[in-house]
Amino acid sequence: MNAMDHVDKILTQWQQQRPDLNVAPMGTLGRLKRLNQSLMRRMEQTWAVYGLNDSSFDVLATLRREGPPYALSPSDLMASTMVTSGTMTHRLQQLEKAGLIERVKNPADGRGFLISLSEKGFALIDEAIVAHVETQAELVSGLSDEQRAQLDALLKQFLNSVEKQ
Amino acid sequence: MNAMDHVDKILTQWQQQRPDLNVAPMGTLGRLKRLNQSLMRRMEQTWAVYGLNDSSFDVLATLRREGPPYALSPSDLMASTMVTSGTMTHRLQQLEKAGLIERVKNPADGRGFLISLSEKGFALIDEAIVAHVETQAELVSGLSDEQRAQLDALLKQFLNSVEKQ
């Protein structure tokens, strides 16, 4: 419980080397980063079972949860997933090559496209999401429901404050 | 406070499309991921002022906080920073080219090296860490000290449970 973890050791080292620095925030941000890294690696294993990774799962899931007709523009997808246009172009190329999405010219705007789930893409994401949710449940099982809710509230406030800054 | 954020909208969409799924963990993990992404981007701006990025800062800071003689093997650095050997080789090449580290053959083990901060590397990281800590303080300023401590405790337990799994 109170045992020193990897991050505590880092803070102790800094305190000894640079006692002038306030390293408390470093502890919080360091754990956040390391936790995220561990969580991502675990989730990637589940995605890999379905031939997916973070990027491809992200796009397919965004289209799936949108509901019928399971279609968005690349710009909408960029906004949802926080990546640049070059990254989204690349992701869509891969997914199109794999036959998981289809693209049609946007009839309402000659500059753009609409990206939609193919039948194959729909079937795949609808199956993968079940395994993904199970993995996530397992990952948070070290916290009680109440602790998870507390964490949720703190993260929500934190995220809100950072995105406003 | 209670306003719907980006993650809440995602959960609502899933609930409507797939009411069979328990998406509560997805909220927590989604906020963690998005928060980490926002935080990293902000910290990168500070590192860039010193010609550094996440990778190079990470290595230099690890050597600096180690204390005299500011030296570790590539393997030690890999363990501290959670990257593969190929990644560490690449990082060290860049840092050596920039004159921020020096490498000598490990006299005690002919297979390995010791990586140490150059004078230039020491001066740079000792300056950059001050700005970095200031940025971190600003990033967490949306939480009270008590909230930050609470978050810290929850993250610590969470991290511990995930790394054990």
Add this chain to the structure above:
DNA sequence: ACCATATATCTTGATATCAAGATATTTTGA
């Protein structure tokens, strides 16, 4: 109607990362 500006997307070039395998050296066990 027309031009300037904004928008949607793609292209290019550079960097970081990983997994798998290669090489050199050390350690272990019979």
Add this chain to the structure above:
DNA sequence: TCAAAATATCTTGATATCAAGATATATGGT
């Protein structure tokens, strides 16, 4: 002592990402 296994590091090949710039189309103001 010596062969087998372990370890430390590097190399290779593939992928994902970003920033900056290019191209095509749309929109707004005159």
